[in-house]
Amino acid sequence: MEPIKRPKSDIRVPAVIFVVLVFFVASAGWLYFRKGQTHVKKAAALELEAVADLKANQISSWRRDLLSDALVISHNPFNDIRIIPYLEKGTSADGTPEDIRAWMRSLIKDYEYMDAVLMDDQAGIRFSVGTSPSQIDAYARAMVEEVCRTGMPFFSDFHKIIAIEKVHLDLYAPLVSSRSPDGKPRCAGVFLFRIDPNSFLYPAIQTWPVPSRSAETLLVRREGDSVLFLNELRHRKGTAMVLKLPISDQDLPAALAVQGREGTVEGRDYRGVPVLAVIRKVPDSPWFMITKKDTSEILVPMRIRMVVAAIFLAGLCFGVGLALLLWVKRRDAHFYRRQYEAEHDRLTLVRHFEYLHKFANDIILLADRDHRILEANERAGAAYGFSREELLGKLIPDLRPPRVRPDFEPTIREAERKGGLVFETLHQRRDGTIFPVEVSLRVFEIEGEKHFQAIIRDITERKKAEEQAKAALNEKELLLREIHHRVKNNMQIISSLLSLQAQSLPDPEVKAMFRESQDRIRTMALVHEKLYQTKDLSRIDFAEYIRSLAVYLFRTYHMEAGRVQLKTDMDKTFLDINTSIPCGLIVNELVSNALKHAFPDERKGEIAIELRESEGGTLRLTVRDNGTGFPEGVDLRTTDTLGLQIVTLLVDQIDGKIDVKRDRGTVFTLTFRPLSYKPRL
Numbered sequence: 001m002e003p004i005k006r007p008k009s010d011i012r013v014p015a016v017i018f019v020v021l022v023f024f025v026a027s028a029g030w031l032y033f034r035k036g037q038t039h040v041k042k043a044a045a046l047e048l049e050a051v052a053d054l055k056a057n058q059i060s061s062w063r064r065d066l067l068s069d070a071l072v073i074s075h076n077p078f079n080d081i082r083i084i085p086y087l088e089k090g091t092s093a094d095g096t097p098e099d100i101r102a103w104m105r106s107l108i109k110d111y112e113y114m115d116a117v118l119m120d121d122q123a124g125i126r127f128s129v130g131t132s133p134s135q136i137d138a139y140a141r142a143m144v145e146e147v148c149r150t151g152m153p154f155f156s157d158f159h160k161i162i163a164i165e166k167v168h169l170d171l172y173a174p175l176v177s178s179r180s181p182d183g184k185p186r187c188a189g190v191f192l193f194r195i196d197p198n199s200f201l202y203p204a205i206q207t208w209p210v211p212s213r214s215a216e217t218l219l220v221r222r223e224g225d226s227v228l229f230l231n232e233l234r235h236r237k238g239t240a241m242v243l244k245l246p247i248s249d250q251d252l253p254a255a256l257a258v259q260g261r262e263g264t265v266e267g268r269d270y271r272g273v274p275v276l277a278v279i280r281k282v283p284d285s286p287w288f289m290i291t292k293k294d295t296s297e298i299l300v301p302m303r304i305r306m307v308v309a310a311i312f313l314a315g316l317c318f319g320v321g322l323a324l325l326l327w328v329k330r331r332d333a334h335f336y337r338r339q340y341e342a343e344h345d346r347l348t349l350v351r352h353f354e355y356l357h358k359f360a361n362d363i364i365l366l367a368d369r370d371h372r373i374l375e376a377n378e379r380a381g382a383a384y385g386f387s388r389e390e391l392l393g394k395l396i397p398d399l400r401p402p403r404v405r406p407d408f409e410p411t412i413r414e415a416e417r418k419g420g421l422v423f424e425t426l427h428q429r430r431d432g433t434i435f436p437v438e439v440s441l442r443v444f445e446i447e448g449e450k451h452f453q454a455i456i457r458d459i460t461e462r463k464k465a466e467e468q469a470k471a472a473l474n475e476k477e478l479l480l481r482e483i484h485h486r487v488k489n490n491m492q493i494i495s496s497l498l499s500l501q502a503q504s505l506p507d508p509e510v511k512a513m514f515r516e517s518q519d520r521i522r523t524m525a526l527v528h529e530k531l532y533q534t535k536d537l538s539r540i541d542f543a544e545y546i547r548s549l550a551v552y553l554f555r556t557y558h559m560e561a562g563r564v565q566l567k568t569d570m571d572k573t574f575l576d577i578n579t580s581i582p583c584g585l586i587v588n589e590l591v592s593n594a595l596k597h598a599f600p601d602e603r604k605g606e607i608a609i610e611l612r613e614s615e616g617g618t619l620r621l622t623v624r625d626n627g628t629g630f631p632e633g634v635d636l637r638t639t640d641t642l643g644l645q646i647v648t649l650l651v652d653q654i655d656g657k658i659d660v661k662r663d664r665g666t667v668f669t670l671t672f673r674p675l676s677y678k679p680r681l
Helices: 012-074 077-089 097-111 138-150 201-206 253-258 300-358 378-384 402-418 460-503 508-533 542-556 577-597 642-653
Strands: 115-120 125-130 159-161 164-177 186-195 216-223 226-229 244-246 263-268 274-281 288-294 363-367 373-376 420-428 434-446 449-458 564-570 605-613 619-625 657-661 666-672
Touching (some): 012 201, 012 274, 077 115, 077 186, 097 115, 226 253, 244 253, 378 449, 402 420, 542 564, 577 619, 642 657
Antiparallel strands (some): 164 186, 263 274, 274 288, 434 449, 605 619, 619 666
């Protein structure tokens, strides 16, 4: 452990640290404010966009509803029965103008209109219902002429007339007569309904979904070289259809709106106050919707956070500065205490290491560069039969029996190259007895000199256990090999008994059944024969097994040389007995079936067996012949043939899938994965 150096009393380093800290805090605060300002503006813009879209769609929907109401009024049957006859002759068919007045009052009440005026096709006023004077201006007369010409309802813009001081909108509903002399529809008159924007439109525009001291919605339109404000403003009264500002003002969001600009903009409103605004065009109208909020209100939360953060950071800087000052003043006082504690910890560590070294259960030796023992624990003396004093000074190679001492130098060189090594060797006690050990050797330097530390463990009991386990394993393997040999012999005996029994049977079909059973038994016996012959009793070479099985079947069916040829192309694959026997039985049935039925009347041909393994461990086994082909209409799952029934059951047993193709012969393709079983203990 290196000694603790006494620190120099220099105030410059803490001062530099404090200045850097203040600069960093100020920079971080400024970046935080700029980033936060951008973030809150984006959030405010999203809010303004949502309100603008809502208001614009609400106004557009309101206009469509009014035009739909006018269309309904235009097609009301009451028009043909009472109103149009009154307009044409001055009287109605079965009522008086009072009935029409009553009906018009009901329209005003139901649709919340301000006034209703009935005019003929020449814009002559017959009578009106409502609170306003029964007068119209030139604009209304022109609209009556246009509505009569088109026969379609019309919704006017905001306007005023001399007789009516209030700002209003007009809704025109044509009265089309279907009983004209020439049989063509004709406009007999027009209903004019005056709409007070204060009843719905202005409240819909002026309401804001959340509390705000400056948020406002504006409805504007272009009028010449000016932008005209159509609704009453929150911060200035008496402005509806009165306040006009020049369209050339590029800082005014309302001016940008009538110029065709849409989206989020920053500028100054009609008061000259900085605002964030969103512009939307009201669909199917000459109006523009502007939602805005003062920038100062948007940034209030950010400014509050910045004030709190500034107070906190100022306090932090003050605290750090004070802490640095106290640190400088108390550093010398702490030095002596730290030196005492370090020495105390070192002595404690030395004592702990001495206890660990002294009472360890393994042999611990420390040797110099010449492999002379410098230190040894009590376990070393007990293990070798020497006292501690006798061990000190001995050479480590002397602890080995003579026959393994030549291996010491190569082992040391490898340990020096790697920095350490774990290996097994033999050591010798004082009385000459030899015992196996496991050595964990480390190479390190102490004050520039190379040293070796060896932790040595007596592994006599472990070696005995390993020898016992190896002997038990050899005995088990020998027993398994004998079991496979006996199973194979017993199956051969069963096959021979079936052969003898078949010789005494007169029926050829029964003899064939006995031979098929022999083939199946031979197939299973061949697996045990392969396991008996292989070094690995857990699995066999499956490709070699299939080749041997196919050759045996060709000999069994006495195929003439060259008439039916056998071709095999199989990847080298090893399978255990649980998968090999079902697959072997499947191949036995398919090859036997081909030999019996695919080549009648001495027909020549070929049987091919292929085995492929994919990357995922899936195996594909193919049995192909170019014989007469598998009969049409025969299903493997429903056939009465025992062999094919066995194939189906075995495919299910190994969780496989088999496909049959009838293309210039028969192709059976079996796809499966090797079965996995937990080993039995």
